[in-house]
Amino acid sequence: MFRSVKSFLILLLMGSLGAKSTAQENLPIYLNEAKPIEQRIEDALSRMTLEEKVAMVHAQSKFSSPGVPRLGIPENWMTDGPHGIRAEVFWDKWDQAGWTNDSCIAFPALTCLAASWNKDMSALYGKVIGEEARYRNKNVLLGPGVNIYRTPLNGRNFEYMGEDPFLASRMVVPYIQGVQANGVAACVKHFALNNQEIDRHKVNVTVDDRTLYEIYLPAFKAAVQEGKAWAIMGAYNRYKGQWACQNQFLLNDILRGEWKFDGVVVSDWGGVNDTKQAIYHGLDMEFGSWTDGLTMGASNAYDNYYLANPFLKLLRSGEVKEEELNKKVRNILRLVFRTNMNTKRPYGSFGTAEHASAGRKIAEEGIVLLKNNNNTLPINFSKAKKIAVIGENAIKVMTVGGGSSSLKAKYEISPLDGIKNRIGKEAEVVFARGYVGEKSKAQDGLSTGQNLADNRSADQLIKEAVDLAKTADFVVFVGGLNKNDGQDSEGNDRKSLGLPYSQDKLISALAKANKNLAVVMISGNAVAMPWVNEVPSIVQGWYLGTEAGNALASVLVGDVNPSGKLPFTFPAKLDDNGAHKLGVYPGNGEQTYNEGIFVGYRWADKHGTKPLFSFGHGLSYTSFEYGKVIANKKDLAEDGKITFSVEVKNTGKREGQEIVQLYINDVKSSVPRPVKELKAFEKVSLKAGETKTVKFTIDKTALSFFDAAKHDWVAEPGDFRALVGASSADIRQSIGFRLK
Structure with missing residues (x-):
């Protein structure tokens, strides 16, 4: 539904309703799709009033934020994800709106997708859920989730992609690309360290930098730098004493600074707690759980958001410069131009x-x-x-x-x-x-x-x-x-x-x-x-x-x-999990990740603990035999690559698929390192009796650890081993090599 006649006429002129524009060059710059997006953003920004800009940075309903009707800039409409498109709810309530045409296809939980270890399945998942979101006219899908499986008690683990940062990184990228091919932004969540649901609105996470960068950030980094995600959702919890939705370290220093993220940062619903921190610490759009994000039933509800009237008051007084607002609006406009002002995006399909x-x-x-x-x-x-x-x-x-x-x-x-x-x-x-x-x-x-x-x-x-x-x-x-x-x-x-x-x-x-x-x-x-x-x-x-x-x-x-x-380890007992062995879970508003980098199979390997079922474990109705692993060279140069090859044969009587996994072991290191870490995998289909050669190519990034003192990734020269197997506990072949 268009909010004004002018909006309708402008969009009609753009051709978004099927008409072909014959006067593209006569359009305002912000409406001209032939112009670079950054130029269009600045043109649109220059035409907006202060009040229109402030309106864009906070919600106007449960799942939408305002556009600028007089300029033909449409609203943003969000939807949960990540397993299907949520039914319509009332404007100001969580209750069902009673639509009869909003019954979606429910897709498997993301733990199941991760368990496929199949990047093609991830691309397919993103494609079809993106089509469903697009058909329902949602331009932001609130998913996928990539928080790490730290404890088997986390009630929300089923929405995530397991315990291993590499597996989650490889699986999240195709999902994002599939969604965004439909002109729908994937909003990757929950950034970051949202690893428990108890006390999620107040818990402060203490984690060392090495663990943060090696375990809890890689999937988000891949989502941003490889998947090119257009949106990120902050988490409820705190890190370094600051709420994740308004966190200088996570949002400004890492996301914007180190990773060069150019998308929009969306708060989790009710995840904002302070106006000034939200202004200066990287948040772009505030959404809430109750009608004002703070209390139930306030009048003029959305004007009470932290980034609504309180923000406007600071701008009008001069205490906050308008450029702080402009930074946020630029990101929102970039989202709009990529999604619901892209006249070339497909129409989608739903419930098919x-x-x-x-x-x-x-x-x-x-x-x-x-x-x-x-x-x-x-x-x-x-x-x-x-x-x-x-x-x-x-x-x-x-x-x-x-x-x-x-x-x-x-x-x-x-x-x-x-x-x-x-x-x-x-x-x-x-x-x-x-x-x-x-x-x-x-x-x-x-x-x-x-x-x-x-x-x-x-x-x-x-x-x-x-x-x-x-x-x-x-x-x-x-x-x-x-x-x-x-x-x-x-x-x-x-x-x-x-x-x-x-x-x-x-x-x-x-x-x-x-x-x-x-x-x-x-x-x-x-x-x-x-x-x-x-x-x-x-x-x-x-x-x-x-x-x-x-x-x-x-x-x-x-x-x-x-x-x-399996995308995560099944421990035989809770005490076999590092977070429970060393920590006080769920804590009392404080949670220290004492196990550090030793999460999941890394912990089991370090302590020689036999899991109930290991990470990467899964059987078949056929059997597979691994040949000798071969390397194309013995030494890996600093700027080079090395390829490992292994023959895999289906020795059973029926066709099947095997997931071949490559782990790397650092033989001698100056810092404690896991016994092995997953660095490549491939799902290969084999007919009965068939043999295929599986190849893995890595460079020194697969050998690196994060040096907190240098704040950089380091690969130390020396001896390494490449371990090839059917699970983290079922290594079939290995070979040594050196990093020069």
Whole structure:
């Protein structure tokens, strides 16, 4: 909807409604797409009043900020992300607006995307979610998230891309490029150090510079410098005593100064806490959770924002120079010209079968086969004529809830329905509840529509499930976590590593009742598995979106050969995680990262701790053999490159994909370094019996560590080893080389 007749006429003249302009050169510079963007920005800025500029730097509704109607500069419209396009809410409320045409395709959670280890899947994800955002006329997608998996208790880990900065860096870039090809800005979040949900609005993070640069910044840096992200969202937490949304060190020194970011910095909703710091410390646009970002129900709500009337008052008095405002407006105008004033951007599409198919493909590539003794999977229909599906997560809606990633999905195929869809004609499928979790709560007026109430005791539910399992040829247990508060959900963290709702007791009982058992964990986090040695097969199923059940069924029956690998470590117990071993989690408003750079598999390697399942682990229905790794030279020059080659053979009887991983070990260093660090990976498809050569080329950046004293990356000459394997704990081949 256009806010004025003049806006409509100007945009019509530009050709954004399909008309071809024949007087391009007669347009004002800011409307002339033939002119350089920076020139257009300065022209538009010179035509704006002080009040119009201030209006642009803060919200006017829950998800929009003003344009300049008299100049034909449109509003900015944001949408959550990162797993699908959020349903429309009222102008000033979180409640559903009641639209009938805003049901989206729900895509898999980003943990699943990261588990695919497939950059092509990331590009596909960005493309289709960008098309959905564009069709809904959103010019900023609030995602993806790349905060590092520091602790398995973080309720928001399911929205992120795992524990390793290199993996997250490689996976985030294609996603951004796919989104922005649609003329929609990817807003990468939450910058930075947002690694817990408890006390997220007040916690102050203390972390040394080396850890900051080696672990917590690389994915954001790649998003900016390689992905060319047009927007960044600040975090709620503090760093060096300053809120992340108004942080001199993060936003001015690093983001703008070191990385030369030229996009817009958006606050998390309600993440601004001080007008002057917001003015001077790098924030461009302020958005809020309540009607004024501060309290509920204030009149003239958005005028009360920190960057609204308080900012305007300081400008009018001369206490703050107008150039501080102009810096922000330039960034916002650059966003506008890149997105909703780009007449060449595509129209997008929404809720299509093509998008659902893309989501299913991503889900299938991200599902991880953790354990498969005696080839329990895939299900053999010649022997399995009656299949028992057990567990609440087999029927529970997972697209609603969890915080900002909650979605009004066009549809969601449950695991039970997916299994019935696929094997209902080949075998009998029966179901038992097994356990009952707490009732799903409506979020923002959106409910699951399910009534899963069941007043039976845990023992009664277990008995029913076990009795059914004894009569079946094969049992599929579908459990794990859900999107309720205190599990995989924004705003709170998990209370423990263990499974809720007496699931451990149930799984052990099922293992005794039927040896043909597949345990499917639906979660975005690692969970404890005290029954791990009792069950023959385990599948990590993630939150898979609209096509969840169909994707899961295709892997269980073998239509799809599983090829996902874990993007984070599953510790055997919480104390095997450095943040919990050395820290006081969640702290009392203070959180010190005592484990430093030793996060995830780096910690396990350092202390010789055997994880439940290692970073990079994932099995297949076929097998792969690694040949000898070969280097094209023995020495790496300071300004040179070195290539490692390894032959990988599919030694099984069916086609499959293997993720070949390259880690680097610094044999002798002047500073403590991890035993190994991921520096390259490749997902390769091999037919039965086929051999392919996988090549990795690195330079000295792969050998470098961050020297805090020099504030620079350093690669020390000396001996290194290249380690090639199937996971961080399954190194198949290695070779030594030297950096001259």
